[in-house]
Each structure stands twice: as C-alpha cells, then as structure tokens.
Amino acid sequence: MASDYITEQIRGLPSRPGVYLFKDAEGNILYVGKAANLRHRVSSYFGAGQKLTPKGERMVSKIGDLEYFVTTSEQEALILELNLIKRHHPHYNVRLKDDKSFPYLKIDLGEDWPRVHITRRLEENGGRYFGPFASAKSVRQTLKLLKGIFPFRSCTRTITGADPRACLEYDIGHCLAPCIGLVSRQEYAEVIKQVILFLEGKQARVVKQLKGRMNRAAEALDFERASRLRDQIQALERVVEGQRIATTVKGEQDVIAFEEDKDQACVQVFFIRGGKLIGRESFVLQGTRYEEPGQIMTSFIQQFYASSPQIPPLLLLQHPMADMATLQGWLQSKRGGRVKIQVPKRGKKRQLVKTVAENARQSLEQLKIKQLASPKAISAALGEIKEKLNLPRLPSRIEGYDISDIQGTAAVGSMVVFDKGKPKPAHYRRFRIKGVSGADDYAMLEEVLKRRFKRASAASDSWAIMPDLVLIDGGKGQLNAALQAMEQMGVASVPAASLAKENEELFIPRRKEPIVLPRSSHGLQLLQRLRDEAHRFALGYHQRLRKKQSFASALDTIPGIGPKRKRALIRQFGSVKAIREAPLEELAGAKGMSPKLAKNIKEHL
Incomplete structure (x- = not known):
C-alpha cells in the first residue's frame, strides 16, 4: 500500500515515456525503470490487486520517495535508464557485475x-x-x-x-x-x-x-x-x-544464453563471424532472484550492447526479451543497419543456443566453486556450520554419505570427504551393499556406516582418520538410522547431521525441529555441495553396476558364451545393443568367436 505522499506523487505523473527512480527514506536509489507511460507503470506497483514477486514486495515496502525524467520516446528512455543504472547500481535492478570499465x-x-x-x-x-x-x-x-x-x-x-x-x-x-x-x-x-x-x-x-x-x-x-x-x-x-564448431552456421551472429542460480546469473556469449566461432565471453549478472527469464535477458542485452562497439545483424537468444520492439529499434540505431532477433525453437540454430546454454551452466558451476573455494568463504562456512549445528570444534573433515539403488537392485553406498572445505577425492570410498535384500535404504545406510567405522578401528591409513562431522543425504529417518549404526560401532561421540533435499532442512540429534539456514548461507552451500557430491559419486557407481549386470545377464543365457568370450565381446562392442546391431560377419570375427557362435548370439538377442 502506497503512503499518502507516494500516492500524491503518482497522481502528478505524466502519461508520457520516461524513466522513474524509486528511493528509500534516506534518498538511496532502490530501482531505476523505464516506461512508455510513466503514470500507468509506476501506479502498477501499488495497485490493490497487483501480484508482485517477493523481491518486488520487499522493494515496494522500502519506497519512501520517487523521481522521474520525461523523455521524447521509449528509445530515449531506454538509453537514459541504462546510464542511470550504470551510474547508481541500484540494489533491485538486474545489473552486470563489475561493468564500470570493461576492457x-x-x-x-x-x-x-x-x-x-x-x-x-x-x-x-x-x-x-x-x-x-x-x-x-x-x-x-x-x-x-x-x-x-x-x-x-x-x-x-x-x-x-x-x-x-x-x-x-x-x-x-x-x-x-x-x-x-x-x-x-x-x-x-x-x-x-x-x-x-x-x-x-x-x-x-x-x-x-x-x-x-x-x-x-x-x-x-x-x-x-x-x-x-x-x-x-x-x-x-x-x-x-x-574455431570450427559442430553446428553448421552461416554469417555473423551473437548467440546468447544464461544459467541462473539464486541472485546471480552467468551469461555466455558466442561470437560467430563468417560461420566460425571467433570468441566467447562469460559475464555475471547480479540481482536476478525472482526475475523472469525475459527480464534477465533484456537487462543483459541493454547493458552489454550499450558498451559494445560492434553489433552483428543477427542475435540468437535463449529467451525472448521484454519490450522487443523498442530494444530492436535501439540496436538498429546503434548499428546503423538492420538487426534481427530470433529465439529459435528447432533446427541447427536451436542446437547452437543449447550449446551456449550448456556452456553458461558449466561457467556458473565453476563460478560457484570459485566463490565457495575462497579462503574467506570457506572460513565463514565452517564457522557457521560449527555454530548452527552446535559442534564441539570446527568441522575440518566432513564425510558425506548417500545410497543409490532401484528397488534394491545394484544397491551401493558412497562416502565423500571434504577436508577444510574442499573435496579430497583420494579419500572417497564406494560400498557395494552385501547384507540387505530389497529396498531398505535405512538398513543399507547402517551397513555402509558400520563397514566404514569397522575399518577405522583396524586401519592406519585414511580409514583411521575420524570425521569432525558425518552428513547424511536425507531427513530425520536417515539420520536416526545413521546414529544407531554409529552407536553400535562405538563412535556415538562423532557429530552427525542430515540434509533433506526438498526444503534444504538440516536435522541434528536431540532436536525435534529442523534447522533452516538462508539459501545465501555459505555454511548451507558448503553442505549442499558435499551432499550433492556424495549423490553424484553413489549414482555413478550404481549406473556402472547396472550396466554391467544388464550386459552380463543378457549374455549369460547364451550357450557357448563363457566368462572369457563375454569379456572379449564387452571389450570390442561395449553394449548388448551394439552386439545386436553388429553384422554377423563382424561378430564372427571377434576374438574367440566362430560363425556358429555368432549365429547363436544373434538368435538369442
């Protein structure tokens, strides 16, 4: 609900193109926006039936004043908006990180x-x-x-x-x-x-x-x-x-896609000239939480091409922009020629956009790893984990556990280790479940932890190093199963917790309610990385076992195919499908094979 002061200001706004600035009570600029009609656009934030994003609601609750500039056209408003965002870096605008002086x-x-x-x-x-x-x-x-x-x-x-x-x-x-x-x-x-x-x-x-x-x-x-x-x-x-790329493209074009995570997005731009990829750049946008993909794309296009001396005749985008006509006109006036903007839905261009999007995703993952791997971030994360989980000391060594199976088949467990906040793959361990039949994740988890701590009592290598924290992938039930196994192995003094995926809730012993850390928490992000790494490690092992079992079971029923011939076929063809599709002559020419055996395999498969 707008204050009387803001309501009076809105009544005095002209119905013309322009730029508006929302300010807080101290005069700090919260947001800069452009409008084809200033009165309609600004009043839309304060209407009784308006559905704002959580980010928008927070911003509106802080507005104590507004200022505006009238322009002669929407395109002029766009240029003024860009300049004001670049000058003031308002907190609620989507903005390029470190955009003051690109090289x-x-x-x-x-x-x-x-x-x-x-x-x-x-x-x-x-x-x-x-x-x-x-x-x-x-x-x-x-x-x-x-x-x-x-x-x-x-x-x-x-x-x-x-x-x-x-x-x-x-x-x-x-x-x-x-x-x-x-x-x-x-x-x-x-x-x-x-x-x-x-x-x-x-x-x-x-x-x-x-x-x-x-x-x-x-x-x-x-x-x-x-x-x-x-x-x-x-x-x-x-x-x-x-510079050659797998997808055949012609002419000059920039291909733009992004991957978003929380309050930042990583944008990837591929520069294609003469059908070749002559370069690519990765940029970070801040303030993207709760923003629509089209608005994120619009903000990047505005800020990037405002600083770019070259604009190609074609832009291939992952998402359509808001206010496409105004932006297209602005780009064409900057280029001095026609600029086409496409959001491809199929064909080679769509494949190219998907390639750029995958590069953006990979870049964002690397960015997150770098952000979390800084000594300052790691120190803050470990300190926060110690405080929130009531640990006796800083969790320098954290072990993460997960189970992977399908209805109890090819069941495996994983143990991954983070040492001082960083992965230590040399200490990762895999467990093939041996003593549990059927789909019982709790029992499987107990087996894995018993085997892990049994090895600790008799080993002198990395098995002997006790963790400062055991993290289980799951909820309260998984944590209780883990605690029971650890008590039986005499290691009940080792702190344990579980992290549930659905709401990212942390469970610890002797506390009924879960601990909920903010999504921006360094401690939570470190535990999420550990949990996700344990899941990845377990899933990879599970998939390899399933592939091996399905391959073996299909060949085991064929008369004349023993372990030696089976290994030879696996080495040469790699899968049952490849064997099924191989010509009879090629199959007969494989090591240890004969035309009769090859024919026998074809009949069975």
Whole structure:
C-alpha cells in the first residue's frame, strides 16, 4: 500500500515515456525503470490487486520517495535508464557485475604506425575497438594470440626509422622493426588491416592475402620472406581450425544464453563471424532472484550492447526479451543497419543456443566453486556450520554419505570427504551393499556406516582418520538410522547431521525441529555441495553396476558364451545393443568367436 505522499506523487505523473527512480527514506536509489507511460507503470506497483514477486514486495515496502525524467520516446528512455543504472547500481535492478570499465582491444588508426593495445575507455577518436571482453585475462589472451600471428609493434617509442638497433620482438619474429626502417608504412598498414580482418572474423580473406604475398615472394626468390609468411599462414590456419564448431552456421551472429542460480546469473556469449566461432565471453549478472527469464535477458542485452562497439545483424537468444520492439529499434540505431532477433525453437540454430546454454551452466558451476573455494568463504562456512549445528570444534573433515539403488537392485553406498572445505577425492570410498535384500535404504545406510567405522578401528591409513562431522543425504529417518549404526560401532561421540533435499532442512540429534539456514548461507552451500557430491559419486557407481549386470545377464543365457568370450565381446562392442546391431560377419570375427557362435548370439538377442 502506497503512503499518502507516494500516492500524491503518482497522481502528478505524466502519461508520457520516461524513466522513474524509486528511493528509500534516506534518498538511496532502490530501482531505476523505464516506461512508455510513466503514470500507468509506476501506479502498477501499488495497485490493490497487483501480484508482485517477493523481491518486488520487499522493494515496494522500502519506497519512501520517487523521481522521474520525461523523455521524447521509449528509445530515449531506454538509453537514459541504462546510464542511470550504470551510474547508481541500484540494489533491485538486474545489473552486470563489475561493468564500470570493461576492457577492449584498441587499434589507433590515427597513428602513423598503429599499435594494438588494451584500453578501458571508448573514445570517438578514429580508433577501432573490439570487445568488450569479460576480464583483463581474456583480452590479454586474445592479444597474445594476435601477437603470435601478426608482427605489429607493441612498444610506445616514437618511430623515426633511425634507431641504432631493434628490440627483442624483432629477433623472435614478432615485429617488423619499423624503428630501424626495415618496413615501409604501406607494408605495416597491410599487417594492421589483416589484424582488423582477423578480429572481424574474416580469417579466410587474411589467409588468401598472405598466400598471395608468399607466392610473390617465392617468385622473387625472397625465400626468407616467403618462409616467414608460410609460418604465419600455418599459425593462422591452426587458429581457424580451432574455431570450427559442430553446428553448421552461416554469417555473423551473437548467440546468447544464461544459467541462473539464486541472485546471480552467468551469461555466455558466442561470437560467430563468417560461420566460425571467433570468441566467447562469460559475464555475471547480479540481482536476478525472482526475475523472469525475459527480464534477465533484456537487462543483459541493454547493458552489454550499450558498451559494445560492434553489433552483428543477427542475435540468437535463449529467451525472448521484454519490450522487443523498442530494444530492436535501439540496436538498429546503434548499428546503423538492420538487426534481427530470433529465439529459435528447432533446427541447427536451436542446437547452437543449447550449446551456449550448456556452456553458461558449466561457467556458473565453476563460478560457484570459485566463490565457495575462497579462503574467506570457506572460513565463514565452517564457522557457521560449527555454530548452527552446535559442534564441539570446527568441522575440518566432513564425510558425506548417500545410497543409490532401484528397488534394491545394484544397491551401493558412497562416502565423500571434504577436508577444510574442499573435496579430497583420494579419500572417497564406494560400498557395494552385501547384507540387505530389497529396498531398505535405512538398513543399507547402517551397513555402509558400520563397514566404514569397522575399518577405522583396524586401519592406519585414511580409514583411521575420524570425521569432525558425518552428513547424511536425507531427513530425520536417515539420520536416526545413521546414529544407531554409529552407536553400535562405538563412535556415538562423532557429530552427525542430515540434509533433506526438498526444503534444504538440516536435522541434528536431540532436536525435534529442523534447522533452516538462508539459501545465501555459505555454511548451507558448503553442505549442499558435499551432499550433492556424495549423490553424484553413489549414482555413478550404481549406473556402472547396472550396466554391467544388464550386459552380463543378457549374455549369460547364451550357450557357448563363457566368462572369457563375454569379456572379449564387452571389450570390442561395449553394449548388448551394439552386439545386436553388429553384422554377423563382424561378430564372427571377434576374438574367440566362430560363425556358429555368432549365429547363436544373434538368435538369442
């Protein structure tokens, strides 16, 4: 419900395009938004029947003031909104992380001897800019690649052609040494043109030009120059070969997809030029919790292309954008030409978007691991776990357990270990369930823990190291089964807890109600990683056993196929399906096989 003060302000809003700013009582900017109709858009936050997301409800509850700017068009409002978000970084806007100064590659075409260098400033001074890149590391890698192919200068000295000697760059073939007059301005300009073509994705033209120059040098008997050009062509062709992608695409396009987790999203952009993947960048968006996929995509497109000196004629997106027409018009005005925006539903383009989405998912997983693996985050997580679970000491060694089976078949258990907050695969252990028949996860868990702690009493290796915390994948029932087994093995003093997947609730002994940590908790995230790792490890072992059992059972019923021939068939064909589909002649030619046996197998399968 809006205060009287806000209600009066809304009544005074014009029904025109513009940008609005929500502020708290202290004047801090909470949110910046654009609108085709300011009055309608702003009042929509405060209507009695409005259904807001939890994030929206929290924001509205904090609004103490509002400000607005009237613009002449929606496109102008979009540009102003972008500038205000970039300047103020409002908490409730979806925003690019560290977007203040993306790095670019710049080629100073106004110089007599242009350099290719890294900059964080976009200026209207006749230079060519390529980017933005997601990080300084990414742009440095690209510059290193260019330097290995094209011999342009990287120094800042004034070029007169009269220096007494060239630097080491010339000696290793990375510069044409204009400083001592070994190259004309025209020849050097050709190298810079090739660099630009390469960065534009037109590598085929560069290769063609270099081959022509190599042939002319050979005809002129300048074999040293021809050899140098040949090496340059080979280096370029290796790069081009590495840019080929499985999906056949044509033309110039950017392909954009993201993966979201809690309050952040990892966006992956593939840059395709001339049908080749010339690069990709990964960006992080913050403030994405409770936002619709279309709004997340819209926010990224706005902020990324506001800083991008190049916009291709086609964008392939994972999700449709909100306010597509306005954004398309804005992109076209920036590009100075037509820009198509597609959300493919089938075919090669859809497959390409799925590939980018999978890369985004992998990037997000790596990002989460890095965030959780920082010493500060690990220390905070272990301290929080100790406090919330009432542990006697910091849980430096945590063991996670899980069971995997299907109705009791191929039943296995897993034990994974996190040491000081990090996985320790050398101490992971698998257990094949031996003493439980049927689907009884509690009994299976008891068996695994009894076997684990029985080994501890007789071992001197990693088995002998006692955990500071045992974490069970499951709820109260699984925890009670674990506690019973540990008491029987004389290790009841080892702290234990369970983590249930559905609501991420933690259960500990002698406490009726579960412990619920916030989803942003470092302690909870560490325990989730441990629980998920135990699940992954158990499931992988279970699937291998099932595959082996199904393979074996299908072959065991065939007369004449004993253990030796079965192993040979497994090695050669890999699956029952592959054996069933193999030609009779190929089957008969396998090790230890004969035409008669091959025919017998075909009949049985």
